[in-house]
Amino acid sequence: MSAHGDHDMGHTVAGWTGSAIATLGFAVAGLALVLGSAPGLWAGAALTALGGLTSWLLHLAGWGKPTGPRPPHLRHWRTRDPAGRHGHPNCLGCRLAGRGPQTEGARTTSASPGPVVPPRRGRCVMNRQQ
Secondary structure (H helix, E strand, O other): OHHHOOOOOOOOHHHHHHHHHHHHHHHHHHHHHHHOOHHHHHHHHHHHHHHHHHHHHHHHHHHOOOOOOOOHHHOOOOOOOOOOOOOOOOOHHHHHOOOOOOOHHHHOOOOOOOOOOOOOOOOOHHHOOO
């Protein structure tokens, strides 16, 4: 990485694996589109989605990186993130998994619950009273 200077390129096992699977899925979908194969197109779309899911799961397992640059001794792409299993601050993937630091304000409830809104009565058959 010396050709790029001294900054974090963000290469991780999670990133490379997810990108490879998504690229394969995109290639399968493209080939299926040219051949006119609907099942192949769906298989390519599923592989592309699987690439994103794989990348997210590997990130949660500690093979990703936190937001922002890493310390120089953790920049190699095969270095596992020591804080990955507990959640990264300001990380959407960790928040979606229910991880990350909890702030004191997030654990407490507000004293006033807010305005009470009456239920809507629309045209839905399930909401009609007999």
